[in-house]
Amino acid sequence: xxxxAITPRVSETDGVGHVNNTIVPVWFxxxxxxxxxxxxxxxxxxxxxxxxxxxxxxxxFQIRFDExxxxxxxxxxxGTKSFTVAEEIWQEERKCATxxxxxxxxxxxxxxxxxxxxxxxxxxxxxxxGLN
Amino acid sequence: xxxxAITPRVSETDGVGHVNNTIVPVWFxxxxxxxxxxxxxxxxxxxxxxxxxxxxxxxxFQIRFDExxxxxxxxxxxGTKSFTVAEEIWQEERKCATxxxxxxxxxxxxxxxxxxxxxxxxxxxxxxxGLN
Amino acid sequence: xxxxAITPRVSETDGVGHVNNTIVPVWFxxxxxxxxxxxxxxxxxxxxxxxxxxxxxxxxFQIRFDExxxxxxxxxxxGTKSFTVAEEIWQEERKCATxxxxxxxxxxxxxxxxxxxxxxxxxxxxxxxGLN
Amino acid sequence: xxxxAITPRVSETDGVGHVNNTIVPVWFxxxxxxxxxxxxxxxxxxxxxxxxxxxxxxxxFQIRFDExxxxxxxxxxxGTKSFTVAEEIWQEERKCATxxxxxxxxxxxxxxxxxxxxxxxxxxxxxxxGLN
Numbered sequence: 418x419x420x421x422a423i424t425p426r427v428s429e430t431d432g433v434g435h436v437n438n439t440i441v442p443v444w445f446x447x448x449x450x451x452x453x454x455x456x457x458x459x460x461x462x463x464x465x466x467x468x469x470x471x472x473x474x475x476x477x478f479q480i481r482f483d484e485x486x487x488x489x490x491x492x493x494x495x496g497t498k499s500f501t502v503a504e505e506i507w508q509e510e511r512k513c514a515t516x517x518x519x520x521x522x523x524x525x526x527x528x529x530x531x532x533x534x535x536x537x538x539x540x541x542x543x544x545x546x547g548l549n
Numbered sequence: 550x551x552x553x554a555i556t557p558r559v560s561e562t563d564g565v566g567h568v569n570n571t572i573v574p575v576w577f578x579x580x581x582x583x584x585x586x587x588x589x590x591x592x593x594x595x596x597x598x599x600x601x602x603x604x605x606x607x608x609x610f611q612i613r614f615d616e617x618x619x620x621x622x623x624x625x626x627x628g629t630k631s632f633t634v635a636e637e638i639w640q641e642e643r644k645c646a647t648x649x650x651x652x653x654x655x656x657x658x659x660x661x662x663x664x665x666x667x668x669x670x671x672x673x674x675x676x677x678x679g680l681n
Numbered sequence: 682x683x684x685x686a687i688t689p690r691v692s693e694t695d696g697v698g699h700v701n702n703t704i705v706p707v708w709f710x711x712x713x714x715x716x717x718x719x720x721x722x723x724x725x726x727x728x729x730x731x732x733x734x735x736x737x738x739x740x741x742f743q744i745r746f747d748e749x750x751x752x753x754x755x756x757x758x759x760g761t762k763s764f765t766v767a768e769e770i771w772q773e774e775r776k777c778a779t780x781x782x783x784x785x786x787x788x789x790x791x792x793x794x795x796x797x798x799x800x801x802x803x804x805x806x807x808x809x810x811g812l813n
Numbered sequence: 814x815x816x817x818a819i820t821p822r823v824s825e826t827d828g829v830g831h832v833n834n835t836i837v838p839v840w841f842x843x844x845x846x847x848x849x850x851x852x853x854x855x856x857x858x859x860x861x862x863x864x865x866x867x868x869x870x871x872x873x874f875q876i877r878f879d880e881x882x883x884x885x886x887x888x889x890x891x892g893t894k895s896f897t898v899a900e901e902i903w904q905e906e907r908k909c910a911t912x913x914x915x916x917x918x919x920x921x922x923x924x925x926x927x928x929x930x931x932x933x934x935x936x937x938x939x940x941x942x943g944l945n
Binding site: 695696697698702703706707710726729732733734735736737738739740789 | 827828829830834835838839842858861864865866867868869870871872921
């Protein structure tokens with residue numbers, strides 16, 4: 418499991434007084450940096466491979482501005498050309514949001530999805546634990 | 550159906566070259582302004598009523614920076630305390646993203662969800678058409 | 682003068698209750714789309730020319746969520762390789778923010794600034810009026 | 814001097830390939846959290862005191878996505894009702910951006926600026942060093 422520490426920003430809150438719901442996908446994306454590196458080790462956009470095809474979020478608790486948050490990220494499933502990322506946002510002992518993101522291994526030059534090679538598959542498998 | 554015109558911003562693109570996926574929920578939220586007004590006619594955050602409990606997005610086409618976009622928003626279902634918003638992002642003749650958002654009628658003072666009153670229910674029902 | 686209509690988004694407000702100050706540069710950038718097109722007519726990032734070297738903002742009035750805003754943009758000065766954009770954000774009869782942005786004509790391939798050609802200079806000159 | 818570590822996010826880059834210029838004020842604001850706490854120790858928006866009246870940024874180097882960044886923040890000057898924050902963004906040995914932000918001690922209830930009390934003034938003075 419990947420743990421990413423996040424300090425909420427004033428610009429991420431909204432008038433209702435908590436972190437705005439559109440920030441949750443931003444934090445989840447921030448939590449996937451390790452996964453981006455598996456596909457593109459130097460993080461160069463010219464060699465970028467991953468394309469998001471689906472995401473869903475359940476909002477369970479309002480996210481407070483005054484507490485640090487933690488994004489927890491792991492791989493739930495690896496298919497032939499796609500894989501599923503599971504993710505959560507925690508503050509203290511509260512789970513605030515649960516998400517799921519499905520990415521395909523995408524070749525931006527040919528604009529085609531491609532099978533995930535064994536080397537990358539192994540690295541994704543190594544992230545397949547949702548336990549601490 | 551509510552149609553909201555959006556001109557993509559440079560700040561909404563990412564290094565891969567299209568509008569970043571985290572912007573899709575931002576545009577969807579922008580498309581719900583009419584619905585926010587149904588619950589809070591003067592748009593005052595002190596009287597805010599709606600709380601998002603779930604959202605999901607299917608990404609179907611990359612969103613281009615160089616074309617105007619349109620967010621299409623309508624009500625799919627109204628329950629006792631919650632309702633479902635259906636939403637799409639279009640560019641030219643391409644549907645780029647399809648989303649669903651479930652909101653509850655939330656009392657931020659008592660921190661409780663409450664039944665949707667008939668007057669609001671009627672206004673939501675009036676937005677229940679997904680046809681052009 | 683370029684006038685760009687903006688409807689504030691919930692995600693652009695902050696916990697204090699108004700549009701967050703970091704959104705002002707976002708709206709100003711949105712107001713420069715016509716200028717981006719002068720340098721890069723098809724808005725392709727591969728042919729992008731402009732690089733921001735300086736910006737400043739004076740915040741004069743809180744920007745309200747419940748009112749539409751207008752960004753006003755014009756060219757204040759054109760130098761050999763750089764030019765200055767003047768910009769304002771208005772709501773109703775209130776000027777909320779005044780900004781200045783200095784861009785250079787930048788060649789991202791050679792990573793060098795270059796003189797502004799006469800054709801572009803003429804188009805920038807045509808935007809040199811701050812009057813309505 | 815306050816040092817705030819920032820890991821750039823994909824959503825913060827733009828099509829030109831670097832961190833978008835509108836993110837610089839976002840990171841600078843993130844770097845001011847310690848100062849927000851001086852005025853509002855529990856970070857409650859209901860007791861918020863600070864209002865930004867001016868900001869300026871010089872952009873010196875493109876900010877890369879693939880490297881961690883550091884925001885450096887200190888107090889440059891404390892006046893009767895206002896104070897000036899100096900700020901920089903660094904990546905490796907490169908200074909990428911230099912900023913200045915002027916805040917007033919603002920009473921959001923009366924909508925008036927107020928003198929900075931001695932206790933807060935002392936804490937701001939303690940942040941008046943731009944040296945490492």
